[in-house]
Amino acid sequence: MGRAPCCDKVGLKRGRWTAEEDEKLANYIAEHGEGSWRSLPKNAGLLRCGKSCRLRWINYLRADVKRGNISKEEEDVIIKLHATLGNR
Template sequence: MGRTPCCQKLGLKKGRWTAEEDEILTNYIQANGEGSWRSLPKNAGLLRCGKSCRLRWINYLRPDIKRGNMSVEDENTIVKLHAEFGNRCN
């Protein structure tokens, strides 16, 4: 039992994403929203796995991702929270 594979591994692109693929993914998500990642590549016309599309969007293409160096305020917040909570996960 278990889930069926999200995609057929044959014929899918691997490796670096091109600017054209990034644009296709971004335009599709802006038009249709985040939905079923398993069906997104087929609907958007990408030769990528749904997991690859999800990770690309979440880690690199989302408009609300903060890039660049951390500010002094960010560092102070991290130090304060670490002093209060330590390394615990929960």
């Protein structure tokens, strides 16, 4: 038997995230921390799936996510590691 679906998918918002939704998610996680992603959307007042909230947080909203171009030193490290380790 498989896992129960994460949500009903009825009445959920899809597509681009708004700045207001980003702010709600960031504020909720700042106050309560990362916990149950399944219950987070309802508790935070978002009409999104828990998986969508988790991916938005991990890939875009976390403070330690680096944006922009990589430096020359970072590029050199990547090339050196690729030469050593390959595509592992």
